[in-house]
Amino acid sequence: MTSPDWHPPAASGPLDATVTLPGSKSLTNRYLVLAALASGTSRLRRPLRSRDTELMAQALRQLGAGVDDATSSANALASPDWLVTPATLRGGRAIDCGLAGTVMRFLPPVAALADSPVTFDGDEHARVRPMAATIDALRDLGVDVDDGGTGTLPFVVTGGGSVGGGRVVVDASASSQFVSALLLAGSRFEEGITVVHEGEQLPSLPHIEMTVETLRDAGAEVDDCEPHTWRVEPGELLPLDVTVEPDLSNAAPFLAAAVVAGGTVVVPDWPQHTTQAGDRIRDVLDQMGAEVRLDAHTLTVIGDGSPHGVDIDLSDAAELTPVVAALAGCADGPSIIRGVGHIRGHETDRIAALSRELGALGVEVTEREDGLRIDPQPLRPATFHTYADHRMVMAGAVMSVAAPGTVIEDPGTVAKTVPDFVGLWESMIGTSAP
Ligand SMILES: O=C(O)C1=C[C@@H](OP(=O)(O)O)[C@@H](O)[C@H](O)C1
Ligand SMILES: C=C(OP(=O)(O)O)C(=O)O
Incomplete structure (x- = not known):
């Protein structure tokens, strides 16, 4: 059974949020x-x-x-x-x-x-x-x-x-x-x-x-x-x-929101040493132009609302692809994501799903054997379909920051790893100031 559509609230200005994530x-x-x-x-x-x-x-x-x-x-x-x-x-x-x-x-x-x-x-x-x-x-x-x-x-x-x-x-x-x-x-x-x-x-x-x-x-x-x-x-x-450490891959959409909306998102309890592949998000956001700081046990990401395009191999952190692809769709130049051909066998064929859904919002996306090429274009809101894939809900949420009015179909599917994703997201967006 699918859940009712979600209309993510629009950010009215830069974010100033602390988001405490559930475990990995x-x-x-x-x-x-x-x-x-x-x-x-x-x-x-x-x-x-x-x-x-x-x-x-x-x-x-x-x-x-x-x-x-x-x-x-x-x-x-x-x-x-x-x-x-x-x-x-x-x-x-x-x-x-x-x-x-x-x-x-x-x-x-x-x-x-x-x-x-x-x-x-x-x-x-x-x-x-x-x-x-x-x-x-x-x-x-x-x-x-x-x-x-x-x-x-x-x-x-x-x-x-x-x-x-x-x-x-x-x-x-x-x-x-x-x-x-x-x-x-x-x-x-x-x-x-x-x-x-x-x-x-x-x-x-x-x-x-x-x-x-x-x-x-x-x-x-x-x-x-x-x-x-x-x-x-x-x-x-x-x-x-x-x-259990917080889930760093599930932190990615919240951190990405700071990069797209501008402002600051802080994630407490970020481990200094970890084997979680999601830790790679620090390097990705840095490459996309965000200020990324890890002090003691707190990660702070500060964005200016204008992510840069990247050419990046995500083979070691493939589960980050949907969120990084969304961020790339909001960037100031083209991006290539490489090394992730196998995510066609994840919760859905993520390469096809991202291509279709980012495309519906106006982004030019080319499917490659091992990933995606993403050419940002002026965005228009649309319904973002999620294919029973929690990370498609997260990708859609990131897109909704740049394309207010975007509707997420079947947001309940995000309960695979973050049952309270919608609540956490709405609280974070609620911190935005005009
Ligand atoms: O072992 C694990 O906990 C996981 C391994 C990875 O799978 P793949 O190797 O299929 O990418 C990752 O993408 C998945 O989210 C979780
Ligand atoms: C690929 C993923 O999940 P699973 O553990 O079901 O493979 C994922 O969470 O991105």
């Missing part, structure tokens, strides 16, 4: 998986509560783990902590992946450890997302996967209680998540896991680094010395007590 999707869902495979109860502080993470929590419960709310003593206003209690994994369940890449990729290797078959399915849009690398890798490891020959959801994983593990070759050109998935479960395989990527490209590498770092946080022995090869030794995972 990628970190929350990695911690949940590792905690469910650990040797004792874990505490996740300030986890993201959104559709993707609730789906992960629910799936792990179905596999036998306990995932329970616990009030956070540190900050009663923050989302409740999650206490995760591992248990012997059980099958015989049907898991709903929604449209979450992290659920559909990370959980099949976990389900292979369960004692009976586990069925995976998801949204209509999920059924066209690439899954073959996960399915083939599991089969190479001796796990039975019945996908009816499609290479996509739905499928049934039958592992029989244990996985031998060993060396497996995957082509992760379509998603880094294929590598992360095998590594996350790999320490529980009898021989651990060695994953070798062989393929044309490896997008979103920081996300694999995040997987390696979170595994090490849980005490796993991981060797990533050799390019495109990762080894996780078999062994116990330790319980975690972690605080």
